[in-house]
Amino acid sequence: MLTVYGEGRGFRVVWLLEELGVAYRLRPVDLLAVENDPDFLAINPAGFIPALQDGEMIMVESIAILEYLLARHGPSPLAVAPDDPAFGAYLQFLHLGEAGLAGPMNAVFVGRALAPAERNARVTNWALQTFHSRLGLVIQRLANRPSLAGDQFTAADISVSYALLLGLRTGNYTPGSVERAYLARTTTRPAYARAMETCKATKAWAERSPTL
Secondary structure (H helix, E strand, C coil): CEEEECCCCHHHHHHHHHHHCCCEEEECCCHHHHHHCHHHHHHCCCCCCCEEEECCEEECCHHHHHHHHHHHHCCCCCCCCCCCCCHHHHHHHHHHHHHHHHHHHHHHHHHHHHCHHHCCCHHHHHHHHHHHHHHHHHHHHHHHCCECCECCCCHHHHHHHHHHHHHHHCCCCCCCHHHHHHHHHHCCCHHHHHHHHHHCCCCHHHCCCCCC
């Protein structure tokens, strides 16, 4: 059985596995005491989450994990085929969800919550500006379509929805009308609810539903 280590960004992986109907187990990781978790460090010596163990295969980057699972357990409408006109947009937003949104938002959260004296530090402000500039691409894309790849919900929506929820749950982002409507669509999926139930006992950010 697949093992997912860590919630946080691991929520993307759990959500995708629920959408795919693939069996897995979630193994919590306490990042504040990771030095006392030798079993996890044996999986990922760098000590960050998530990680995926599939037999002898170990992966530690959330978007790469999504692509791996879709390739291993597809074909699935959650991935867009290379000959589909929406393929480029699908790939772009799949990766933008982490590189352009969740990564910068995580820097904002760390800067404000873990180093409050540096709340308005230049790097924190830069990260927030980066998040909002990339968010503009998402808003533009959703202006006349329900999902980032067009009419169908895909892994790109899992990737971006997680990033928006991260900002919302940490109090560092207030969604506008386009994002609220989008999150209302993505977070009412049954697989999302199942993923939340699995994760909420192991991470505070997943314990409450967002106010949209």
